[in-house]
Every structure is written in C-alpha cells, then in structure tokens.
Amino acid sequence: AQSVSQHNHHVILSEAASLELGCNYSYGGTVNLFWYVQYPGQHLQLLLKYFSGDPLVKGIKGFEAEFIKSKFSFNLRKPSVQWSDTAEYFCAVNWDYGQNFVFGPGTRLSVLP
Amino acid sequence: DAGVIQSPRHEVTEMGQEVTLRCKPISGHDYLFWYRQTMMRGLELLIYFNNNVPIDDSGMPEDRFSAKMPNASFSTLKIQPSEPRDSAVYFCASSLNGPHQPQHFGDGTRLSIL
Numbered sequence: 001a002q003s004v005s006q007h008n009h010h011v012i013l014s015e016a017a018s019l020e021l022g023c024n025y026s027y028g029g030t031v032n033l034f035w036y037v038q039y040p041g042q043h044l045q046l047l048l049k050y051f052s053g054d055p056l057v058k059g060i061k062g063f064e065a066e067f068i069k070s071k072f073s074f075n076l077r078k079p080s081v082q083w084s085d086t087a088e089y090f091c092a093v094n095w096d097y098g099q100n101f102v103f104g105p106g107t108r109l110s111v112l113p
Numbered sequence: 114d115a116g117v118i119q120s121p122r123h124e125v126t127e128m129g130q131e132v133t134l135r136c137k138p139i140s141g142h143d144y145l146f147w148y149r150q151t152m153m154r155g156l157e158l159l160i161y162f163n164n165n166v167p168i169d170d171s172g173m174p175e176d177r178f179s180a181k182m183p184n185a186s187f188s189t190l191k192i193q194p195s196e197p198r199d200s201a202v203y204f205c206a207s208s209l210n211g212p213h214q215p216q217h218f219g220d221g222t223r224l225s226i227l
Contacts, residue, residue, distance in 0.1 A: 042220070043218040044204070101158070
C-alpha cells in the first residue's frame with residue numbers, strides 16, 4: 001500500500017534557526033506532492049505544491065521544498081523560522097493522477113521566542 | 114470567495130445519540146472529502162465523493178458511520194449510534210478536478226461524545 005512518512009513527530013527550534021522537515025513516500029510513478037500547515041486551532045492550509053518542472057518549489061511565508069525523485073523525498077525547508085511558524089505540518093502525496101491521496105502523520109513544530 | 118463551510122463548529126452529545134455533521138464545499142468544486150483528526154491517529158481520510166458519487170469509503174470506520182452528498186453543494190456525515198471513541202475533529206475539504214489538486218479545508222467540527 002502507498003504510504004507517506006514524516007521523519008520527526010515533534011521539532012523544537014529557537015527563532016531564526018533553520019528548518020528542515022522530512023517527508024518520504026512509498027512507490028514511484030508520477031507523483032503530485034503537497035505540504036499543508038495547520039496553525040493551532042485552525043484548519044489545514046496549502047503551503048506549497050509540486051506537480052512538475054523545477055524540483056525546488058517555493059511556497060508562502062518563505063517556505064520551500066525540494067523534490068528528489070531518486071530518494072522518494074519532498075523535504076520542507078525554511079532558512080529562518082519565526083514564532084508564528086509554530087504549527088503542525090503535513091506532507092501529502094497523490095500518485096499517478098489517480099484516486100490515491102495520502103497524508104503523512106504530521107510533524108509538530110514549536111518555535112521558541 | 115466563501116471557503117468550505119462546516120456546521121456545527123462544536124458538538125457535545127451523549128453516547129448513543131445520532132450526530133449529523135454538515136459541509137458545503139466551495140462552489141464549482143467537484144470533489145469532496147471527509148477527514149477525522151485525533152491525537153492518536155492523526156488525519157484519516159474517511160470517504161470522498163466525485164460529482165456527488167462516493168468513490169472511496171474504505172476509511173469509514175464501521176457501519177455506524179454514513180455519508181451522503183445529495184447535491185453538489187451539500188454533504189453530511191452521520192454517526193448513529195455515537196460512541197465516546199468517535200470524539201475527534203472532523204474536517205471537510207473540497208477540490209477541483211481531482212485528488213491530485215490542492216484541497217481546501219473547512220474549519221472543522223469538534224465532536225465530543227460523553
């Protein structure tokens with residue numbers, strides 16, 4: 001079965017630290033990749049997406065992600081985090097433009113002021 | 114633009130009662146998804162519809178759960194009878210042209226079964 005894993009359950013950083021959250025998925029094929037963010041008490045919002053083209057994708061609020069096909073990975077990065085980035089981050093994958101869409105378990109990010 | 118609208122925002126009820134959660138997707142979106150979020154299990158896809166037709170309900174936990182989409186602008190998720198382990202936040206999301214497109218989420222319904 002197709003699956004999505006996220007390396008860290010909870011990440012704690014100080015403001016201005018750099019961030020990298022890991023995401024790996026099973027099975028190759030054509031993938032559409034997403035990162036969603038859920039701020040405390042709110043719904044999920046799209047942070048960025050990759051469909052094709054440049055494997056380095058830029059999203060909102062200074063986030064970016066890099067698709068590495070050979071590693072089945074789509075890691076999220078931000079050079080300098082802010083307290084307001086405290087949230088839960090979900091990686092999600094769709095395979096082959098089909099009906100299979102899977103969310104990862106999420107990584108909780110806590111940024112200390 | 115109005116986003117995905119869910120009601121109620123909060124529901125507290127006693128076990129054994131019927132619970133109905135409602136969702137209005139974004140106008141024009143042809144896919145609608147129901148998710149359940151808990152601390153233990155994270156975000157789980159329960160069921161999704163395409164053009165009002167259920168496509169995959171393999172995530173529905175058991176027969177106590179049912180979902181309908183009578184028209185393009187309305188869907189319900191019903192639990193009957195409800196149990197304390199059903200307590201969770203239930204999200205509805207919609208998308209245009211398929212699961213491979215970004216999903217737009219509602220604010221969720223926080224359900225507590227006593």
